[in-house]
Amino acid sequence: MxxxxxxxxxxxxxxxxxxxxxxxxxxxxxxxxxxxxxxxxxxxxxxxxxxxxxxxxxxxxxxxxxxxxxxxxxxxxxxxxxxxxxxxxxxxxxxxxxxxxxxxxxxxxxxxxxxxxxxxxxxxxxxxxxxxxxxxxxxxxxxxxxxxxxxxxxxxxxxxxxxxxxxxxxxxxxxxxxxxxxxxxxxxxxxxxxxxxxxxxxxxxxxxxxxxxxxxxYPGRKPKKTIPLRETVFLLLENRKGEILFEKRPATGIWGGLWCFPECSPDDDIEEWLLAKTGFSASIIKKLSIIKHRLTHFRMEILPVHLKVKQCNNVKAMGEQQWCASGDALKFGVPAPVRNLLLTMSE
DNA sequence: AAGACGGGGCG
DNA sequence: CGCCCAGTCTT
The missing domain is CATH 1.10.340.30 (Hypothetical protein; domain 2)
Known part of the structure; x- marks a missing residue:
């Protein structure tokens, strides 16, 4: 029975x-x-x-x-x-x-x-x-x-x-x-x-x-396949007040609706990309060490780049944006790599 | 039917 | 490093 x-x-x-x-x-x-x-x-x-x-x-x-x-x-x-x-x-x-x-x-x-x-x-x-x-x-x-x-x-x-x-x-x-x-x-x-x-x-x-x-x-294993590597660049733009620029991500897709940094491809020329896409004229202060983030369906390697904003002409907002002191940003929803980066910077 | 979606824990 | 976890939604 x-x-x-x-x-x-x-x-x-x-x-x-x-x-x-x-x-x-x-x-x-x-x-x-x-x-x-x-x-x-x-x-x-x-x-x-x-x-x-x-x-x-x-x-x-x-x-x-x-x-x-x-x-x-x-x-x-x-x-x-x-x-x-x-x-x-x-x-x-x-x-x-x-x-x-x-x-x-x-x-x-x-x-x-x-x-x-x-x-x-x-x-x-x-x-x-x-x-x-x-x-x-x-x-x-x-x-x-x-x-x-x-x-x-x-x-x-x-x-x-x-x-x-x-x-x-x-x-x-x-x-x-x-x-x-x-x-x-x-x-x-x-x-x-x-x-x-x-x-x-x-x-x-x-x-x-x-x-x-x-x-x-038991249970039988999931058939495994090789997961791809995704490389990306986090742009940490700092203004004169020491605040960092955050952008809200689209509601769907990875980290949907969370606040993140502007992001470009490693193949882009960073300063050129920024000027073209956002209107910010900025210069690189420092490239930080690469963050490795492993997910179920792909691996991520994130290069965080710290920049100082020189000038802003006609900001082309790609979504919602806000300037925020790095400590205050943790009050918003940010994905784990962003949180870890902010915590590291404030040490 | 297959792929997308996050992060942590464990051996 | 690979695998899994109190799954669901989209395509």
Missing amino acids: NGQFSDQLLAWFESCGRHNLPWQQEPEPYHVWLSEIMLQQTQVATVIPYYNRFLQRFPTIKLLADADIDDVLSHWAGLGYYARGRNLHRAAKMICDDYSGDLPANKEQLLTLPGIGRSTAGAIMALAFKQHDAILDGNVKRVLCRFYAVNGWPGQPAVEKRLWQLAEGLTPEINVAHYTQAIMDLGATVCTRSKPQCDICPVASECLARKQESQDK
Whole structure:
């Protein structure tokens, strides 16, 4: 029977699960939603300080909806995947407009909100509304791949389809909130990527991967490909007051909506490029050491160049711009390399 | 179906 | 350095 898996997991959860995470204290729908969005592609330990700061600044969905997007993004800065922050803000507005400020307890309606997909909708239904619904996040995928010895990479549509079937089959009708938390905890603390602790696993005796002594084979690896190198130049323009010029990036694409420095290619003549594109006449003070930034899909090498502005004729703004003392810039949403650069400079 | 999207943690 | 993480959206 399917009930055995959930029963064993629930019994284990009671004594060994995590019951002290910040979003478990007041499990209201907003808290569950916020934590689920932050936890997408991001680990618990990283999320916790961001979660606490965010909720302190935006205690309710209404206050979030009414906030300025820059304010929202500055509290997201450093977490990555900034579309999550923008979607959260958009969804908060929709929730206020369409549902009087409360998350709908309805899966189809949740799925219409930006940033909420199948797994997050399932998590909100189960954890916040105690409704029977399955999730399939990275932890659950790993647990199920091992328990059923599912071959193939979980990102593969056929494999993912199979995993959803298994996840739905195992999810119990009752105690669904505890079960959902339990299977995530099992993946996070016991059925870990490397060195799983099968000796303390509540479902080890039925686990096919363990029977085959091939836990390391599951889940199947993502086919790897060589990731490209992207080289860029950060232009740190300083005016007479010692302020630095920042530009707001477009809402979509890398670091969408965050504040950054003007950027050119290493192939450009820097002073010429500046004059042509922005109207600033500036001279190079110093080229700083190259910053290496590694992402999932490419590597970045950033050359920061410090310049002094001599003259400004007809500034051609390429987007929103502002001059700002380097220390004050951290109040805005800036990407991690920019933050690190500013911190280094102020030392 | 495939690619884009950030940053941190770990072996 | 490679791989992964409480995924979703766009093309």
